[in-house]
Amino acid sequence: MHLNQYIDHTLLKPTATEDDIKALCEEAVRHNFYAVCVNSCYLPLAREILGSSEVKLAAVIGFPLGAMATEAKISEAKYCIKQGADEIDMVLNLGWFKSGRQKQIISEIKSIKSAIQKAVLKVILETCYLSDEEIRTACELCLEGGADMVKTSTGFGPEGATLKAVKIMKDSVGDKAGIKASGGIRNRETALQYIKAGATRIGTSSGVKMMKE
Numbered sequence: 001m002h003l004n005q006y007i008d009h010t011l012l013k014p015t016a017t018e019d020d021i022k023a024l025c026e027e028a029v030r031h032n033f034y035a036v037c038v039n040s041c042y043l044p045l046a047r048e049i050l051g052s053s054e055v056k057l058a059a060v061i062g063f064p065l066g067a068m069a070t071e072a073k074i075s076e077a078k079y080c081i082k083q084g085a086d087e088i089d090m091v092l093n094l095g096w097f098k099s100g101r102q103k104q105i106i107s108e109i110k111s112i113k114s115a116i117q118k119a120v121l122k123v124i125l126e127t128c129y130l131s132d133e134e135i136r137t138a139c140e141l142c143l144e145g146g147a148d149m150v151k152t153s154t155g156f157g158p159e160g161a162t163l164k165a166v167k168i169m170k171d172s173v174g175d176k177a178g179i180k181a182s183g184g185i186r187n188r189e190t191a192l193q194y195i196k197a198g199a200t201r202i203g204t205s206s207g208v209k210m211m212k213e
Contacts, residue, residue: 003188006195007207008058008180010037012155018045025049031211035087037203039063040076043083058087058122061112064156066091066124070108077115087120088112089151089180092138094129102141109145122149122180122201125169128159132168139172149201153183160184163197170198188213 009028011020021042028036035056038046043059050057061076062068077088090112096104113121123142127135142150150169152161160183169179181194182203188210191202
């Protein structure tokens with residue numbers, strides 16, 4: 001088990017400074033984490049620091065609410081790819097989901113996947129707002145839209161990842177999509193529990209701490 005290769009080393013807080021992002025990327029290279037995940041304004045800086053390393057660069061769009069217009073999400077996604085992002089973490093439109101607008105959700109995911117082409121698309125469900133059945137339905141919509149991965153949480157909601165949610169997501173997507181658990185995963189033992197439950201990626205700001213445990 002090489003835990004480092006499951007980790008998206010993440011820093012999305014609004015007060016993150018340039019020095020914080022530099023440190024994040026340097027840590028990711030040092031520990032050979034799978035990816036770093038940053039807000040889009042820091043993509044050029046992160047790309048520069050990561051250089052020719054094998055660490056992937058991920059950026060969030062429609063973050064953290066997912067409620068902006070599809071056109072805005074597409075524009076942001078295209079910008080991210082232009083700035084060197086390898087992966088996009090987008091937030092599901094929960095208002096649409098709760099309104100039963102499934103076709104619009106599928107269309108939005110398809111539009112963003114089309115815009116980023118070969119880049120990996122993760123869709124954040126924000127599972128703390130969803131019932132078990134809603135998690136299953138959301139996963140089905142993500143698969144139909146062409147998402148490469150489904151993700152539990154933004155880290156900005158009232159609750160982060162739960163093992164129960166990850167197990168439901170795994171049961172829903174099987175091997176058709178990856179699963180990223182994020183939000184509140186702060187130690188090695190917890191990360192390993194999520195991987196055992198079906199997570200193929202761990203989003204955390206505690207990756208360095210995990211490597212020392």
